[in-house]
Amino acid sequence: xxxxxxxxxxxxxxxxxxxxxxxxxxxxxxxxxxxxxxxxxxxxxxxxxxxxxxxxxxxxxxxxxxxxxxxxxxxxxxxxxxxxxxxxxxxxxxxxxxxxxxxxxxxxxxxxxxxxxxxxxxxxxxxxxxxxxxxxxxxxxxxxxxxxxxxxxxxxxxxxxxxxxxxxx
Ligand SMILES: CC(C)(COP(=O)(O)OP(=O)(O)OC[C@H]1O[C@@H](n2cnc3c(N)ncnc32)[C@H](O)[C@@H]1OP(=O)(O)O)[C@@H](O)C(=O)NCCC(=O)NCCS
Numbered sequence: 001x002x003x004x005x006x007x008x009x010x011x012x013x014x015x016x017x018x019x020x021x022x023x024x025x026x027x028x029x030x031x032x033x034x035x036x037x038x039x040x041x042x043x044x045x046x047x048x049x050x051x052x053x054x055x056x057x058x059x060x061x062x063x064x065x066x067x068x069x070x071x072x073x074x075x076x077x078x079x080x081x082x083x084x085x086x087x088x089x090x091x092x093x094x095x096x097x098x099x100x101x102x103x104x105x106x107x108x109x110x111x112x113x114x115x116x117x118x119x120x121x122x123x124x125x126x127x128x129x130x131x132x133x134x135x136x137x138x139x140x141x142x143x144x145x146x147x148x149x150x151x152x153x154x155x156x157x158x159x160x161x162x163x164x165x166x167x168x169x
Contacts, residue, residue: 001093003100006054006067011045014056014067021066021083024123031121033156040081045069048080055100057084057093068097070105070113073144077105079115094123098131106167114164116148118157125161133163 006014018039026035048054048069057066066084070077079101084094105113115133118124125135136145145162152160 001060001065001096002058003055003096004058005052006045006049006056006069008046008049010056010064010067011042011049013064014045015039015041017064017067017085018081018083020085020087021089023086024089025121028121030159031118040069053077055097055104057088057097059088066093066097068101070101072108072110075111076144077101077108077110077113078144079113089123094127095131098128102131102165105165110167112164112166114145114162116145116152116160116162119159119161125163128163131165133165136162136164 022035022037022039024035025031025033045054048071051071053071054067054069056064059065065088066082068079068082070079079098082094082097082101084097102113113133114136115128117128119135125133141149141162149160149162
């Protein structure tokens, strides 16, 4: 399994990977509707790739089974999405992708890596916590993360939290 920057030719596969990844939610009744939710379109992926904020997990056979995309926002890197196709989940691919994003954030010299996720879904907040991410108390949320969570709530996503991993600089 190779984790590498996403190339233009990979983009065609990424929406299908995200759709397949979302099937994980089909077994979670309150969130089952997410299994058929919207995914990032080609233009959104192109923008992440152009900014150097997209990585794929390439299977030995030469096809991608997962991706992560993140953006720099001042002194912060924000993980926008991480998805591993359903068949490849639970085998450490997501962990390797997440570790790559953490390494990239550290190398970029940012103060923290942030994300928003579901508090109670086992492959969401608990997964990130194992990599050192901590939930940010609501009272300590800055405008940026507060807006992201409000937008998510407006789309029907409840039970979300913001997490961050801080780097010593
Ligand atoms: C989140 C995601 C990228 C992780 O990818 P992955 O390849 O499965 O990740 P890993 O195999 O490295 O680790 C997944 C962890 O979740 C746990 N997990 C997965 N499904 C689980 C379940 N149904 N119940 C309990 N734990 C579960 C695994 O046990 C594993 O824990 P570990 O770190 O102790 O081994 C993948 O599950 C996914 O694409 N999910 C759908 C999209 C999504 O939720 N993205 C995150 C948005 S915030």
